[in-house]
Amino acid sequence: MPDWGRSVSWIIATVLFLAAAPADALTLRVASRGDVLSMDPHSLFESLQMGFLSNVYEPLLTRDKDMRLAPALATAWEQRKPNVWRFTLRRGVRFHDGQPFDADDVVFSFARIASDASDLRSTVADIREVRKVDAYTVDIETTRPQPVLPEMLPVVFIMSRAWCVEVGAERPVDRRSRRENAASLRASGTGPYRLARREPGVRTALVRHAAWWGTRQGNVEDVAFMPIASDAARLAALMSGEVDWIDPVPLQDVEALRAAGFKVLQGPELRTIFLGMDQHRDTLLFGQADGNPFRDPRVRRAIYQAIDVQAIHDRVMRGASVPAGLVVGPGVRGYPPTLDQRLPYDVEAARTLLAQAGHARGFDVGLHCPNDRYVNDAAICQAVAAQLARIGVRVALHAESKSIWFPRLLRRDTSFYLFGWVPPTLDAHNALFNLVATPGEQGRGQYNAGGYSNPEIDRLTARIDNELDPARRDAMLRDALRLHRDDIGHIPLHQQTLAWGTVKRLSVRQLPDGVMRFDWAVLADR
Incomplete structure (x- = not known):
């Protein structure tokens, strides 16, 4: 059923916001199915969160409209030694509270x-x-030669040291323990927009930062960003003129929306959607089984072959996906197309594998899935649950808001889960380090919620990190991805397609990382 109560609350909040805006201001009204969970740019490594905050905070290096590295708070960079990079910082930049930006803020933020x-x-x-070399120069020294260091920096947002000290936000908000601080609701970045008002779950308002150092490419003065979880209510808000831009467009309504005179932007996203399984514990946290079935590769293969990914593509995603055989896809550096082949869908083979593993009668397991994060995420999980029932795997679906689901995964409080990943470096090593590597120090395997472990992949991942020869590096990436595929460390499903809907008078740029750049948006006169 449509969430009309939430929609009414949102409409009232929007009216109040617009009434407070200057009469001649160009206000962009954006509705997404989920909310930004914090204003702290270091608290959650999630695409919607990072994309929204890229309008408020800035990194040393950013990406341009062709996804190439471009200067931001650094104007130049060079590799002075194999393990030392020097960055020349931009002069004359001020944070939203008026504090000047310099090298101390960079050192503090890292x-x-x-x-x-x-x-x-x-x-x-x-x-x-x-x-800090001087007020406008910093050196970054790595533990070993790091040829792709600049590619990592577009997600490292710089905060004001003075502001963080003043408001008591020296440490990031911890999403696992839900420890909040002033940075949860307040912000002071250097970006083209500054935070005007934050109402979690209702509305976040941005206004143009008049002292921004950059050149304006769009004409939007104010942004009203609201979560509308209901597909029907979000679509109705666009069609009635209450909002200008929605993400995502319900896939079943794409053609009808176009026919009604609205724009629909669809394009491939770099994100791979996959299933993860607890392969670390001796017993399931959620479910009933003899031990932990997922520790047996025959069971993992059975689950894989029981999932009809083509049916999910056709019926759930309505063709707006690309079935995947790896945890990285096209557009990611190091992606090996020759390895991107799925195991065949074969229910009988899956039943045989389960019987061989000692689970002829199947088992019970809980599946944790977000219902407000990915395109048709809950529907995908419902389809998976129905398909696994054919081989006797009885799935209890736990569809929950990402505000609950993300901390759960970070705590590894799950036995079976849906997840999606866009390598922010656009490099396959990032997926190996975050999703595949054995959880360890310094964030290694931080999103490996199932505790998958392969020592050979760990060795390759460490070597890839400092390999300077591109051919040898690509060969090691292929080897690591092949080992992970053959282990069935995770079960890849598909790369989803972005679907944005806008009013005709709005022009926006859609990038394959899904980031909404409000500074690039142009609103024509009504």
Whole structure:
């Protein structure tokens, strides 16, 4: 049923916001199925969160409209030694509270990200030290040669040291323990927009940062960002003129929306959606079985072959997906297309494998799935549960908001789960380090919620990290991805397709990482 109560609350909040905006302001109204969970840019490594906050906070290096590295708070960078990179910082930049930006803020921000409370510490795992050379120069020394270090930096947002000290936010918000601080609801970045108002679950308002150092590419002055979980209510808000931009468009309504005169932008996303399984514990946390079935590769293969990914593509995703055989896909550096082949869908073979593993009568297991994060996420999980029932695996579906689901995965409080990943470096090593590597120090395996472990993949992942020869590096990436595929460490499903809906007078740029850049948006006159 449509969530009309939530929609009414949102409409009232929007009216109040618009009434408070200047009469001549160009206000962009955006509705997404989920909310940004915190204003702290180091608290959660999640695409919607990071994408939204990229309008408020900035990194040393960013990506341009062609996904290439471009200057942001650093104007130049060079590799002075195999393990030392020097960055020249932009002068004349001020944070939203008026504080000047300099090298002290860079050193502070990298140290903040490296703390245990940060969900982004894996991005700086190989950094030994960030040194201030002078007020506008920093050196980043890595533990070993790191040829792709600049590619990691677009997600490392810089915070004001003085502001964090003033408001008591020296450490990041910890999403696992739900320890909050002032950075949960407040912000002071250097980006093109500053935070005007934050109402979690209702509305987040941004206004143009008049003192921004950059060149304006769009004309939007104010942004009203609201979560509308109901597909029907979100679509109705666009069609009635209450919002200008929705994400995502319900797949079943794409053609009808186009026919009604609205724009629908669809394009491939770099995100791979997959299933993970607890392979570490001796027994299931959620479910009933003899021991932990997922520790047996025959069971993992049975689960894989019992899932009809083509049916999910056709019926759940309505063609808006690309079935996947690996945890990385096209557009990611190091992706090997020759390995991207799925195991055949074969229910009888799956039953035989289960019987061979001692589970001829199947078993019970809980599946944790978000219902407000990925395209048709809960529906995908419902389809998986129905398909696994054919081989006697009885799935109890736990569909929950990402505000509950993300901390659960970070705590590894699950036996079976749906997840999705976009390598922010656009490099396959990032997926290996975060999703596949054995959980360990400095954020290694931080999103390996099932505790999968293969020592040979760990060795390859460490070697890939500092391999300077591109051919040898690609060969090691192929080897690691092949080992993971053959182990069935995870069960890849598909790469989803982005689907944004906008009013005709709005022009936006859709990138394969799904980031909404409000500064690039152009609203024509009504």
